[in-house]
Amino acid sequence: MLELFNSIVTWFMKKRIQEVEHFMHHPHEVQQEVLRNLLERGRSTEWGRQWGYADLKTTRDFQARVPISTYEELKPYIDRMMRGEQNILWPSRIEWFAKSSGTTSSRSKFIPVSEEALEECHYKGGKDMIAIYVNNYPDTKVFTGKNLAIGGSHQANDQDSNGATKFGDVSAILMQNLPFWAQMMRSPSLEVALMSEWDKKLERMARETMEENITSLSGVPTWTLLLLERILEITGKQHMHEVWPNLELFTHGAVSFTPYEQLFKKLIPSSSMRYQEVYNASEGFFGIQDQKKSKEMLLMLDYGVYYEFIETGELESDNPRVLTLEQVELGKSYALIISTNAGLWRYNIGDTVKFTSLNPYRIIISGRTKHFINAFGEEVVIENAEQAIAEACRQTGAEIDNFTAAPRYFGEKSKASHEWIIEFVHPPQDQEQFNRVLDDTLRQINSDYDAKRFKDMALQAPIIHLAPKGTFYRWMQKRGKLGGQNKVPRLSNSREHVEDILELLKG
The missing domain is CATH 3.40.50 (Rossmann fold)
Structure with missing residues (x-):
């Protein structure tokens, strides 16, 4: 019986491949249809009326009229939706919100999830x-x-x-x-x-x-x-x-x-x-x-998501050039901008991708738009780290010069953690208190980090190394990175920098 069921389901699943092949061969037409449907559905919402969706006819109109959005900019609308208001960003009823790690202004983000x-x-x-x-x-x-x-x-x-x-x-x-x-x-x-x-x-x-x-x-x-x-x-x-x-x-x-x-x-x-x-x-x-x-992953183009891209080198620009799928190039790192069938309009998701193929469109995830650690699903961004460091310094009378942090992965005889290297101008009065406050503050401001730290199950307490004065200067000098335009990478999802500095400390 199970073998028969397996045969039926595999046959059914294979039929979808024809539709996948359609968007692989006609990506731009499929994406244009997605955008048309999104604008049609969104025109009667508060957001759609605010930005005149009824008048938008082309991608160029859409890009010229509607701003790029961060979570902080959409948050007032989402807060109202969470209080039960409807037809704000999307016309169908929103009852569910996906919770993920927070931003500088809140512990968690709440992403609307529509039926569509x-x-x-x-x-x-x-x-x-x-x-x-x-x-x-x-x-x-x-x-x-x-x-x-x-x-x-x-x-x-x-x-x-x-x-x-x-x-x-x-x-x-x-x-x-x-x-x-x-x-x-x-x-x-x-x-x-x-x-x-x-x-x-x-x-x-x-x-x-x-x-x-x-x-x-x-x-x-x-x-x-x-x-x-x-x-x-x-x-x-x-x-x-x-x-x-x-x-x-x-x-x-x-x-x-x-x-x-x-x-x-x-x-x-x-x-x-x-x-x-x-x-x-x-x-x-x-x-x-x-x-x-x-x-490499096939970019799925018929899910009610319209994609745009900004080269990461232009993210700090006052007027970055926003590209459509037709304009991307191989090997470049792009910030991912999405408009979705849950009412996220031109939303900067925070991820960066690189295209490994343009026919069909395949990608790899290349990182985040900000320095981050996300080795275990904790999504710790630079603002989290700086806020935790500042609070630990405040409570222990410390003053830092520089720091960097990276994940320490599971091993055969060790659990995972974050590993920090910190150089102080004035060291903390109580090192154990400093470590504890840093960890506790990260748990308070980042719900995903807190979940991974629960009872030391996925992440143990951070390992913190005190670096002698001048360590980061010597490290930057060794890398040929001295100068005002070069900064110590605060967070990294790989251990390259941490391992390099630890080797320097051994010497």
Whole structure:
């Protein structure tokens, strides 16, 4: 019976490939149709009336009339939507908001998720992810078992007096709204999947799923590793194929997979195990790895998302040149600007991408528009780090000269953390207090960092090295980077700078 079901579903999924091939061959026409539909739907909203959407006929009109938006600029509209007001940024009723890490002005961002965004973007992306996988591996048995999805939680919004709106991790929103047939194909139970306390949740997930026939995994590598390691502890097995012999696929996103790849291969030592990268976020589903041997992702063009791009070198310009898909070039780093079927209009998402192919359009994620650490889904940006440093200095009488920080990844005998190197003008009166305040402040101002630090499960307390006076000067001198235009990189998602400075300190 399961084999028959597997055959039916794989046949159904393959039919979608024809539509994918259509936008691959006609990308510009598809994107123009997306923009026309967005403007038509948005014209009666408060935002659409404010910017005269009824008069916009072309892409040039749209770009000339409607401003590029940051979260801070859209926040007043979103705050009203969270209080239950409707038809503000998008015409259909908005009941869900995806919560992600905050900005300089707030601990968390709340991204509106419309019914159209759920169906035409997020769920369509999930279906295409499978359709592309099935097309690449027609012999798959992935539908003979269940998908283990590791997601977050959601809650009612107390800002809305009517209790009609809710917010949570986008993964939890997707799970909550899945159709019944999709719920039957996933594990663990919805009650466990939506638990908010991660230690209890991982324990329940481990015990509930280790007896299931799990054929695929999806989630952020960080939490997935913790779950797999716990299952091996409970079962006493050597590797995951002893627990789930039919496991064949891990679909991952949110953070770079490179630092985790060898750990996964150790836990799942099988040549038949496959890995698929996706580019999904609170704001939408944007890319899917569509080739067997390449980690590049196909830019998905028919999800109700209209794409624009700004070269990263122009981001500080007063009037940056905004490019359409037709104008991008290979190898350049672009800030991603999106207009979506949830009412994010010309929104700077904060990610940067590079095009690796223009026919069809394929991308890799090249970074963020600001210095950041997002090795474990914590999304710590430079403003977070500077605010935490400032508070730690204030409470301990310290004064810093320079600092940099980077992730310290999972190892066979070590857990993950952030590693800081700080050079002080005046060191703190109490080093332990300084470390504690820095960590606590980051937890207070960044909800994603706080979630990863919960009971030291995904991230342990930061490791902080005190550097002697002149360390950063010597390091910049060594790199040939002295001068007013060169600055110490405050945060990095790789360990290159931290390792280089630690070597310098040893010498």
